[in-house]
Amino acid sequence: MGTRLEVVLDNDVAELERLAGAVDGFVADAGLPPEVAFKLNLCFDELITNTVTYGYPDGGRHAIRVRLEADGREIRAEVEDDAAAFDPFTEAPPPDLDSDVDTRPIGGLGVYLVQRSMDRATYRREGGRNLVHLALAVPP
Secondary structure, eight states, X not given: OOEEEEEEEESOTTHHHHHHHHHHHHHHHTTOOHHHHHHHHHHHXXXXXXXXXXXXXXXXXXXXXXXXXXXXXXXXXXXXXXXXXXOHHHHSOOOOOSSOTTTOOSSSHHHHHHHHHXXXXXXXXXXXXXXXXXXXXXXX
16 A cells, blocks of 8 residues: 545645645655655646646636655656646647756746656646646655
């Protein structure tokens, strides 16, 4: 049996602080090193901030569900929302990694960091909902 966590957030970036605390607790309970919490929180911050900022043109209240599971070999995460359909891994602009930071266009770097931080990052749309799946091997 592994360690599990499910957190339901309002579509408000202020909720990221509550999520970060829950992720830190999950990582500690699973006996994982703190850098795992850092990677997960970085990914959630990027993905959820983008969803809240761009995914809800109606301005209404919506729920974003985050699930985590660790089984000793791998940590799997899912972010589920009812925002506008958007695959961050194919639709986000590619980052400009060559320009000077002061002249670099905004956008794309966060999704790039998600993909670099995780072993797997996938998206699918199902039943009117966005589902982002992340996976990270448990460090030895």
